[in-house]
Amino acid sequence: MTRVFDVRTEPAAIAFAAEVIRQGGLVAFPTETVYGLGANALDADAVAKVFSAKQRLLNDPLIVHVGATEDRPDVISELVRQDILGALSAPQHAVAQNLARAFWPGPLTLVLPRGERVPLIVTAGQDTVAVRVPAHPIALDLIRCSGVPIAAPSANRFGHVSPTTAQHVLDDLDGRIDVVLDGGPTPIGIESTVLDLTEIPPVVLRPGGLIRARIEALIGPLRDRSVGAEDSAEHDARPQQSPGLLSKHYAPRAELRVARTTAELIETRRVLMGQGLSVGLLIMDAQQADCAGLAPVFTLGHDLDSVARNVYAGLRALDSAGVDVILVSEVEAQGIGEAIADRLKRASRGRPASTPSD
Ligand code: TXA
Ligand code: MG
Numbered sequence: 001m002t003r004v005f006d007v008r009t010e011p012a013a014i015a016f017a018a019e020v021i022r023q024g025g026l027v028a029f030p031t032e033t034v035y036g037l038g039a040n041a042l043d044a045d046a047v048a049k050v051f052s053a054k055q056r057l058l059n060d061p062l063i064v065h066v067g068a069t070e071d072r073p074d075v076i077s078e079l080v081r082q083d084i085l086g087a088l089s090a091p092q093h094a095v096a097q098n099l100a101r102a103f104w105p106g107p108l109t110l111v112l113p114r115g116e117r118v119p120l121i122v123t124a125g126q127d128t129v130a131v132r133v134p135a136h137p138i139a140l141d142l143i144r145c146s147g148v149p150i151a152a153p154s155a156n157r158f159g160h161v162s163p164t165t166a167q168h169v170l171d172d173l174d175g176r177i178d179v180v181l182d183g184g185p186t187p188i189g190i191e192s193t194v195l196d197l198t199e200i201p202p203v204v205l206r207p208g209g210l211i212r213a214r215i216e217a218l219i220g221p222l223r224d225r226s227v228g229a230e231d232s233a234e235h236d237a238r239p240q241q242s243p244g245l246l247s248k249h250y251a252p253r254a255e256l257r258v259a260r261t262t263a264e265l266i267e268t269r270r271v272l273m274g275q276g277l278s279v280g281l282l283i284m285d286a287q288q289a290d291c292a293g294l295a296p297v298f299t300l301g302h303d304l305d306s307v308a309r310n311v312y313a314g315l316r317a318l319d320s321a322g323v324d325v326i327l328v329s330e331v332e333a334q335g336i337g338e339a340i341a342d343r344l345k346r347a348s349r350g351r352p353a354s355t356p357s358d
Helices: 014-024 044-054 075-081 090-103 137-146 166-174 212-219 235-239 262-274 302-318 337-347
Strands: 004-006 027-030 035-040 063-065 108-113 130-131 177-182 192-198 202-208 255-259 280-285 298-301 323-329
Touching: 004 014, 004 166, 014 035, 014 137, 014 177, 027 137, 027 166, 035 044, 035 063, 035 137, 035 166, 035 323, 063 090, 075 090, 090 108, 090 212, 108 177, 166 302, 192 212, 255 262, 262 280, 262 323, 280 302, 298 302, 302 323, 302 337
Parallel strands: 004 177, 027 177, 063 130, 108 192, 255 323, 280 298, 280 323
Antiparallel strands: 027 035, 108 130, 192 202
């Protein structure tokens, strides 16, 4: 049975959930990005349960969430001392510490050499581990109370859209996990930026909640993971370095298509409906007038921060409405738009709105 607690009215639930973590159970909790599904990162059996609850493949490594840093000026050295991180080169250490001081707690995940205490199941057998300090009071309290680092992927079924509310978690995982801590909707709404610091210059494995420009302002230009080869089914079947990058990931049940303009969005809707398909629209405030009367419509807000916050809820809502196809307008890949555009591309498998067969 899954027990759900609203932490806003039952703050004592955090201590209960921390005990569940210590006993090897699974707890879903809010972070500033999306809800995570947590287990004691030092307990291989507990971590194995995360993979089976999510139906996640064992070749997909988890992020280890560690506690607040305000009283620890050199959190990276501390993680090395605790054997969560392995031996770092001097430049690696300097860059990691620089980033940690600037952006933790926050939506930045750092991939660094794995320490001996982190079981291999957490890292999918790799000698690197992903770590982050989440900027959410419930997540930080849970980590502090349980006294262990918490391994947590997003709390959704594998390949599905990440959860930004406790209800989303239940929709995917009710009955499969022990506890859900409800802390309301997550403030950023899109996953953390994953940065590989074992490469110089560091490589962006996944754009996310911390925008590239802020990182580059601190440590200089970043590299991108080479793109192209990974966007194929054949690639998906091979062991993954960072499987959040699977070509079909973050996907709703309905087919998602990305339109370049509002005119294309509306025209594609007309064509698809002519083929007998039901169509839902995911739009911004500015498109509302043009899309009046074209229900079902889910409105994402007026700026990119609102789009990030609402996009997963929108995909889930239109899925629940039972549409065959979801149409959304392209987002400019700037600032937080880079992460949004990345998720829309993956969820749509790069499919444009109008295809030749239309
Ligand atoms: O915002 C977030 O990052 C959320 C919250 C809960 O913290 N978590 C999250 O976890 O999105 P998940 O498992 O859905 O995505 C983690 C990403 C995956 O793309 C995974 O492949 C990558 O991080 N990753 C984890 N460990 C890695 C490693 N050692 N090397 C490279 N990539 C790694
Ligand atoms: Mg995920």
